[in-house]
Amino acid sequence: MKVLDDSAVRFVGNIFLLMGLMLFSSVGLASQAKPYYIGEYEKNTDRDSIERGFVTYMQFCASCHKSEYVRHRRISADLEIPWEEYKEKWLGGAGNLPVFLSNSWTSDTAKEVFGVVPPDLSLIAAQKSPDWLYRYLHSFYADSSQPLGSNNLLAPNVKMPNVLAFMQGVIEKQSCVNGDQKGADQCITLVKTEQGVMEDHEFSAAIQDLTNFFVYLSEPSRLEAELLAPKVLLFILVFCLIAYLLKREFWKDIPK
């Protein structure tokens, strides 16, 4: 290290200076418009995560959306929530209990209010991909040209209000090219302009949970299948081995 001469030191110093300048200027830009980063959905079948997703669903989605192929009993069993507790918490205790994840909208009233019937979400993760769902739930932004004041990058002119805005904060759309109109339409980024009640990573975790819940909802048997799989495969493997030894024994007498 001692043999480094002055010019080399200056060179390295200059590079650091340059990097510092770049960093500074990018921070300067970001304070105007910090691009809103949406991570990747990571599949997991963690029961606690699914249960947190279920709570979010019941609080913020179930009032508009039905999931009519799914029984409350099934969810209480799969998520290991005792039925009494489940009933108290989500179905208002006694009386005429609903069997399926439904609500009181009829298609006519829903159409009147929203202009469309909010889709049934039982199979949403199979219809769209889980990744799509994860991004969709991140991609609402404020848009004053829309009747509801919000829009969605993945579903332009969507007639669903941005119900999770209070968690996520205010997201706005920004063109990433200045000036040129044509390019501006093509390249759009989301920027966050106001903090919600959750930090970004907390919100993403909540959406991750919600997406896990929808993945579970579209194929509840997934949990059971993955429990069964190793047993079945092991069973077949053992028989396979026996069959292989049997085969080798018999084929010993056949000359090549």
Add this chain to the structure above:
Amino acid sequence: MFNALMNWFDQRLPILSFLRKHLSCYFVPKNLNFLYVFGIFALVMCFSQLITGIWLAMSYTPTTSEAFESIQYIMRDVNFGWLIRHMHTTGASFLFAILYVHIFKAMLYGSYQKPRELVWLFGWLLFALFSAEAFTGYLLPWGQMSYWGAQVITSLFEVIPFVGDSIAQWVRGDYTVSEITLKRFFALHVIGFPVLIGLLLFLHISSLHHVGSNNPKGVDIALKLDGKGKPLDAIPFHPYYTVKDLFYVLLMLGLFAAVVLYVPDFWGYFIESDNALPANILSTPDHIAPLWYFAPFYSILRAVTYPLFGIEARFWGAMLMYLSIFLLALLPWLDRSPVKSLRYKGKVSKFMFGLFVISFVSLGVCGVMAMNATALFIAQVSSLIYFSYFLLMPWFTKFEQCQNVPDRV
């Protein structure tokens, strides 16, 4: 006591002699390789489809208002309904994959040649019937892709000049795919085609057992017999091939179980995501594609884009698609080579067969993709190769130089 009972039976119904004739005294070449277990695989999968199909039919309702719902009922409420349904959907894809390898083997070793032409023809009919079985079965869940796939394929009949509309209506029983179509497809899927398939399986295997299996070298083992009239290069099917097949069948079932339990939709190839939406007559999906196993033939259909003699391109596409399947049936008469196995055929045969396999695979790849100019071009070139393989075969097999076939395996 047991022997006496068996004898009593055998005198009235020769079960024992039947088993002897077809298992322990049925002689099979000793050099059959891995490709030869695919026939057994196909039998095992047929059986699995039959059993799971029966259980599905117990809870399925063939009406437009309830079909989709009854599938969800099976998936969510019937005990192990999800397992039964996923075995049935995965089984269909496995069966076709197995059949393609089975056909590949027969083409590779010239098993369709004399004296096995009937084995081949019955096999070909089985393929046609399975295609019909899969097509009718796919409508039953009444999802978006079920509905629109059936709509596209049945409307192919409409383009036939003069009588097209009547034929399409006759097939569907209605002006469009409707509950009438659903009900008749259900009847055909659960009773009509399976009965015919059973009959043809019997004919396929009987005709095979009458002449015996071919082998990878295409050597006729019946020409070299020992003193007792048993072929020198043959071994009894039981126990040698029963234990060998058992091992491979278990291996295949392991793979099958892994797919059924871990990735039943096989990333959209075995169960399409659009089929998770109930059929909607008012909204056509952007990209209507058949399941992967029909993709090569669907590609041929789409490759034709020119109307001819004032008739729509679709009509000619459909004709070519049917022709592409029909040509397979003619193979025993198109191949005029003196040798069976590709191993001893000439260079041209080897080259053409290689091209044929590549073209078939590329047709398949193009068929699952959304249509674009490149895919169209590849599909057109591949179709051309596909047809030239069959149409040129009588010449190149006749005039090429073949190698000598050994007289023992």
